[in-house]
Amino acid sequence: HHHSRHHHHYRRRRRIILWSCLGIVLALIVAVVICGAIVARGVINARDNLQTAQQQLTLVASSYQAKDRATSADAYHAARAAAGNATQATNGAVWKFAEHVPWIGANLRAVRAVAAQTSGLLDSAQPFIDTLESIDPDHLVNNGAFDADSISRLAAQTPAVATRAAEAHTVLSAINPDDLLPVVRRPYRQLPGTIASAVPGLQSA
Numbered sequence: 684h685h686h687s688r689h690h691h692h693y694r695r696r697r698r699i700i701l702w703s704c705l706g707i708v709l710a711l712i713v714a715v716v717i718c719g720a721i722v723a724r725g726v727i728n729a730r731d732n733l734q735t736a737q738q739q740l741t742l743v744a745s746s747y748q749a750k751d752r753a754t755s756a757d758a759y760h761a762a763r764a765a766a767g768n769a770t771q772a773t774n775g776a777v778w779k780f781a782e783h784v785p786w787i788g789a790n791l792r793a794v795r796a797v798a799a800q801t802s803g804l805l806d807s808a809q810p811f812i813d814t815l816e817s818i819d820p821d822h823l824v825n826n827g828a829f830d831a832d833s834i835s836r837l838a839a840q841t842p843a844v845a846t847r848a849a850e851a852h853t854v855l856s857a858i859n860p861d862d863l864l865p866v867v868r869r870p871y872r873q874l875p876g877t878i879a880s881a882v883p884g885l886q887s888a
Contacts, residue, residue: 722781722791725772726867729794732769733870736762736801740877747815756816763805769798789862796858797871800851804878807847811840848878 739762746755773795782788782795818833860868 718777718781721777725778726794728772729769729798730870732765732772733798733801733874735765737874737877739765752816759812766798766802766805770802773798790864790867793858793863793867793871796854797874800854801874804847804851808844811844814840
């Protein structure tokens with residue numbers, strides 16, 4: 684009788700342990716799903732914002748060439764804001780943790796690098812762009828020659844932007860595009876060229 688009570692107690696304890704383990708596993712699964720959802724939302728958010736930044740940067744160049752400086756300046760501010768939003772989307776604690784997960788981590792690190800470098804570069808280039816937007820494209824050339832004052836004002840801003848661009852190039856070229864998912868590979872490949880065409884001083888950088 685004592686033996687059967689002991690056996691019953693053992694079975695009950697085993698059932699409690701089993702349910703506890705199951706509870707922990709379920710909690711872990713739920714946590715992983717929630718973390719996955721947060722990270723997935725972050726990736727989509729970052730991708731959408733980087734695409735917006737890219738579209739706006741294309742508009743910066745085309746508007747300036749069309750001598751519409753107001754639209755060009757607005758588009759640059761919009762691109763900068765979008766790049767800032769993309770950076771925010773990749774900066775949470777869950778995101779940082781997920782960067783250590785094999786395979787997925789490489790993609791998340793790449794998205795964060797593209798967002799951070801785009802945002803940092805656009806922030807650094809703002810004084811250059813402001814100077815450029817303050818100069819009438821027609822006044823850049825005076826009697827067939829470049830206007831010395833305008834050029835010297837731009838030249839003063841160029842080294843800081845060129846340094847920041849070189850830094851961004853170093854960070855981004857360290858990423859292997861073959862490791863990336865298509866959703867990440869596109870902005871990674873397209874954005875640097877778009878930035879270079881939007882900020883004229885960067886072609887030489």
